[in-house]
């Protein structure tokens with residue numbers, strides 16, 4: 001079965017080889033565009049920056065799988081091909097110092113790392129790039145344990161800063177326009193937090209004593225949950241916010257309403273949006289509520305929610 005007496009590869013072996021190649025190639029070829037590549041758990045991004053990182057992630061994971069399949073294949077091939085056969089001596093012929101092979105397995109990983117490093121560096125500078133010509137600047141203050149978002153340079157009719165602050169009973173909704181360059185500047189008055197919108201496929205630390213920044217363009221309307229991604233104390237896990245991306249005209253109207261002194265929920269209502277967060281909800285911060293459910297009230301506790 002393995003090899004015909006003449007040393008020619010048997011049809012069965014050729015078929016097995018072809019099947020192995022097809023098993024790798026077909027799923028890859030079936031994904032005819034970059035958008036169709038498997039996401040391996042990553043959410044669909046809503047910024048060009050996210051899309052760039054997603055393609056890097058998908059292609060690196062696929063490259064890793066191809067290398068993995070090759071290595072596993074070689075391992076199993078060696079195990080089977082060079083297994084001990086009946087009547088064989090205890091030890092096979094011993095060899096050492098195969099210089100070509102040693103050079104090969106030094107050079108190949110170096111090449112792989114160079115390619116990964118190159119694309120990572122290119123994409124990282126794309127993601128970190130700030131044009132200096134943002135259409136909107138949003139100041140982000142992460143504090144224990146909530147968020148404050150300010151629209152830089154904007155004040156209402158009573159000369160107050162236009163900002164949205166979260167509280168223990170209201171999730172802060174960060175209203176943003178789509179298709180505009182938005183510069184975020186982040187600061188913290190207490191400990192390190194991290195601004196994270198999963199659909200940005202990106203998070204950036206919010207650090208006391210310094211200002212971090214990044215720029216993105218949101219290209220899809222919708223409500224997206226945002227979280228603190230740096231453990232910052234007791235209520236870290238409850239430090240959620242919502243990003244509400246709306247059309248540019250809706251945003252202009254929302255901002256005009258805010259300039260007239262309207263609250264964030266009222267101005268959202270005015271543009272036909274849900275006034276409060278719909279992707280997350282305030283958590284009960286009263287630890288007295290966290291008692292276990294009484295016997296017979298069902299097996300699943302509700303985390304102290306009313």
Ligand SMILES: [Cu+2]
Nearest residue numbers: 193228232239
């Ligand atoms: Cu935090």
